[in-house]
Amino acid sequence: MDYSNERVAIFVDGANMFYAQRVLGWHLDFARVIEYFTRGREIYNAFYYTGVQVPPDNSQRDFLTALRHLGFTIREKSIKETLDQSSSSVIRRANLDIEIVIDMFSTVNRYDVAVLMSGDGDFERAVELIRSRGKEIVGVGTRGMISSELENACDRYVKLEDIRSEVEKVR
Known part of the structure; x- marks a missing residue:
């Protein structure tokens, strides 16, 4: 089958992939990720969504600069800190789910084909609606971190463990 006129959009939930890599014990090479998911197809755009520290952390800045050089559109939000009253611990987060959904719909x-690199079940309804518009949705995540609702909503779901040789950053 000839896919050469198909366009692919990649949407990376940065926090989700950060924790996935920590669980896996190896890192993704995002140039290889683009290559793997576009094989024989054209890339429309790749988006990367992440929370950023204020002031910015140098290693994260360097990483985001490298992603920009690969052609990624970076969407960032300042990390907010809140105190968990029950444990007295500080919770740091920057939720970018809405930004991901807005970009998926506005483009x-x-x-x-949309490649959604997240295991977050919050995307289930958005995925169903985008599929109803005739788009193919490929979910990507790691075992133990994939919501069954999201996995079922996608046309297919790729486990990073199964494509490690194709997408791992080789040092």
């Missing part, structure tokens, strides 16, 4: 006419 829906520019791609044929």
Whole structure:
């Protein structure tokens, strides 16, 4: 089958992939990720969503600069700190789920296949609606960190463990 005129959009939930890599014990090479998911297809765009520390952390800045050089559109939000009253611990987070969904919908006419790199079940309804518009949705995550709702909503779900040789950062 000839996929050469199909366009792919990649949406990376940065926090989800950060924890996935920690669980896996190896790192993703995002140039190889793009290569793997576009094989024989055209890339429309790749988006990376992440929380950033204020002031910015140098290693994260360097990482985001490298992603920009690969052609990623970076969406970032300042990390907010809140105190968990029950444990007295500080919770740091920057939720970018809405930004991911907005980009998936606002660009829906520019791609044929959406690759959603997240295991977050909050995306289930958005995935169902995008599929109803005739788009193929490929979910990507790691075992033990994939919501069954999201996995079932996608056309197919790729486990990072199964494609390690294709997407791992080789040092």
